[in-house]
Amino acid sequence: MKVLPPTLRDNVRYVAFEVISDEIVKAAEIKNEILSATTSLLGDVGVTNLGIELISFAGQKGLLRCRNNRIEDVRSVLATVFRVKKFRLSVRVLGVSGTLAAAKEKYLLIEKKSRRETSFNIKRPISGKARKMNDSEIDIVPGDNKVIDRSDVGLVGIAIHDNKELK
Amino acid sequence: MTEYYDLCVHSRPECADSPEKLKLVSSRYSFTNIAITNHSTYWQPLEFLGVISGIELVAKSSQMLRNLIGIYRDKVTILAVHGGDERINRVACSDNRVDILLHPESGTGNGLNHTLATLAKKNDVAIGFKIDYLWRHRGYYRSKLLSLQRKNFNICKKFALKIIVTSGAVSRYDLKAPREVEALSRFIGMDVTESESALSTIPRDIVNKRLKIVKSS
Numbered sequence: 001m002k003v004l005p006p007t008l009r010d011n012v013r014y015v016a017f018e019v020i021s022d023e024i025v026k027a028a029e030i031k032n033e034i035l036s037a038t039t040s041l042l043g044d045v046g047v048t049n050l051g052i053e054l055i056s057f058a059g060q061k062g063l064l065r066c067r068n069n070r071i072e073d074v075r076s077v078l079a080t081v082f083r084v085k086k087f088r089l090s091v092r093v094l095g096v097s098g099t100l101a102a103a104k105e106k107y108l109l110i111e112k113k114s115r116r117e118t119s120f121n122i123k124r125p126i127s128g129k130a131r132k133m134n135d136s137e138i139d140i141v142p143g144d145n146k147v148i149d150r151s152d153v154g155l156v157g158i159a160i161h162d163n164k165e166l167k
Numbered sequence: 168m169t170e171y172y173d174l175c176v177h178s179r180p181e182c183a184d185s186p187e188k189l190k191l192v193s194s195r196y197s198f199t200n201i202a203i204t205n206h207s208t209y210w211q212p213l214e215f216l217g218v219i220s221g222i223e224l225v226a227k228s229s230q231m232l233r234n235l236i237g238i239y240r241d242k243v244t245i246l247a248v249h250g251g252d253e254r255i256n257r258v259a260c261s262d263n264r265v266d267i268l269l270h271p272e273s274g275t276g277n278g279l280n281h282t283l284a285t286l287a288k289k290n291d292v293a294i295g296f297k298i299d300y301l302w303r304h305r306g307y308y309r310s311k312l313l314s315l316q317r318k319n320f321n322i323c324k325k326f327a328l329k330i331i332v333t334s335g336a337v338s339r340y341d342l343k344a345p346r347e348v349e350a351l352s353r354f355i356g357m358d359v360t361e362s363e364s365a366l367s368t369i370p371r372d373i374v375n376k377r378l379k380i381v382k383s384s
Contacts (some may be wrong), residue, residue, distance in 0.1 A: 020340065047190050075350035080302040092196070092338040093347065125185060137188060151183040151338040155279045165315035 010051060014097045017078055018109035019060045021066040021089035022139065022154045027057035029084045034064075038077045050074060061094070061108050071096055088153050116141070126156055136160055170199040171345040172370035174245055175223065175269060175295060175333040176372060180208035182232050182337045186218050196344040198222045202245045202374070203249045203266030206237055212242070219374055223269060229258045246294065250278060260286040260361065266373050267331060269295040271315035281333045284326040292327035293318065293373060295363070299341055316355045331375070332357075332365040 012020060016068045019025050031054045039049050050070045078091040082154070097103035099108045115132040122130050128142035139155040142148060175195060178186045194200045201205050203213060204221035216241065220243045228234035232255055240246055247257035254349035255341050259268040260283045266288065269280035271294065279294070287294065295312050296319075300312050323330050336342045343351075345366050347357040352362035 072353065073352045075347050076354070079347040079351055082302045088338070088340045090343070092344060126179065136191065137337040142183075142340045147179065147181075147183045149183065151177075153183050153340060156179075156183040157192075158185045158337050159191050160186055 003067055004151055012051070012065050013071055014055070014100055014103040015064040015066060015067045015071070015074055015078075016094040016097070016103050017062050017064065018094055019062070020092060021060075024088050025060065025084055025089060027054070027062075030062065030081075033081050033084050034077065037080045037082075041077055041080055042073065046073070049165045050077075052077070054124070055100070063100075063103055063108065065106060068098075076128070086154075128156065131155060133160075169345075169367050171197060171366050171372055172200055172202070172374065173198055173333055173336070173342070173366075174202040174219070174221065174331055174370050174373070175204050175247060175297060176268065176336045176342070177205050178202045178203045180211055181205040182269075186213060186215045189220050189342065190215070190338070192339045192342050194326070195366070196342060198345065199263050199371075200374075201342075204245060204247050206249065207239065209357075210239075212335045219244050221247060223247045223249050225249045226255060227365065230253045232258045233262070236262060238263050244374060244381075248253075255277065256283055257286070260284075261290060261307060263290040263292070264291040265290070265292050267295045269333075269335075272312065272319055277318045277322075277323050281322070281326070284322050284328060284379045288326050289330055291328075293331050293369065294323050296330065296331060296332045296350065298318070298355075299335040299336035299337075301351050301354070310379050313354055320356050329369050330357075330361070330365045331370050332362060332375070 013070060019030060038052060050073055051067045053065045053066055075093055078093060082093045094107040097106060115134045118130050118133050120130050122128055126142055128140040130138050130140050132139040136159060138158050142156045176189055178184055178189055189201060200219055202219035202221040204223045207222055207224045210222050222239050222243045224232060224233055245266050245268050248265055250256050250268045250271035256271045256278050259265045279338045296316055300309055332348055334341055334343050348366060349362040
């Protein structure tokens with residue numbers, strides 16, 4: 001079939017986003033979660049109005065296509081994505097662009113410093129075992145489970161500056 | 168550039184993340200500053216001074232709330248009250264030492280009426296809209312709270328009360344960027360200027376007012 005002329009096509013925007021979570025998220029999982037969050041928040045008709053579609057997802061960064069006048073709805077949907085499987089996550093919008101090439105160049109090519117796996121005991125400011133860290137932050141499995149139950153997260157986050165021994 | 172503030176964030180020892188980590192994450196989301204308002208049952212003085220100190224008072228009776236306000240007013244910058252119960256909402260609105268009444272709708276009904284609104288206006292108490300239920304819950308509970316918040320927002324608008332919108336974060340994942348919070352505030356009925364001032368100018372004025380009072384005394 002012939003491709004529609006530009007005047008008859010939908011005006012679209014590309015939303016670049018980043019997933020922040022304890023564990024690595026797969027593309028299929030985040031796709032399902034975004035669709036379920038959209039249906040829950042805006043309903044089936046809302047999904048149609050948004051024209052939302054996941055184009056790519058790799059290295060915890062992704063690209064969504066949507067109608068150009070529905071950006072605010074997409075932002076609110078992404079803010080309500082809460083959990084995949086059993087672990088918490090949050091989605092941060094990196095930016096919005098009018099073309100695929102510009103979105104990739106502006107937002108997806110910038111490499112993020114990844115956290116490395118680690119394993120050592122830590123006593124201050126909270127006792128536990130350090131699991132992941134980068135230059136400024138450490139994620140800890142705490143000895144006391146009550147705090148992670150109250151916050152509904154898997155790991156406790158501290159900044160390196162909290163701990164005088166690691167500075 | 169607009170300065171954004173989140174005036175209700177919970178940290179260690181109540182919740183998992185340290186104040187410094189939350190400040191780091193919030194500055195990534197372009198927040199100027201956050202206030203750590205742990206519930207009074209877990210409250211401890213802050214060691215990290217880069218954030219605004221605060222408290223969220225939890226009280227079972229009016230008398231208990233008055234006592235707690237007296238104890239904590241001089242120790243913190245932001246004094247918020249954990250709303251919900253009708254008597255608690257009333258005491259919070261009638262005391263000018265209180266800065267924010269948080270989620271008055273969390274009890275039975277919407278928790279706010281014309282009498283309380285007049286009192287809140289007189290005593291310069293802001294009403295806090297906590298929107299964490301929008302991502303924590305789905306279905307009936309979420310729509311119920313949303314409709315109550317819409318009712319409260321209309322009352323606040325009618326009486327020209329101060330409104331703040333907050334994430335009520337209990338972890339780093341609950342902190343949301345200002346643009347996202349503004350997008351979610353539309354569901355409560357706020358337009359762009361209202362939600363922006365609820366995140367920027369109004370919280371800034373509340374903080375400045377308290378810092379001024381401390382300086383002058």
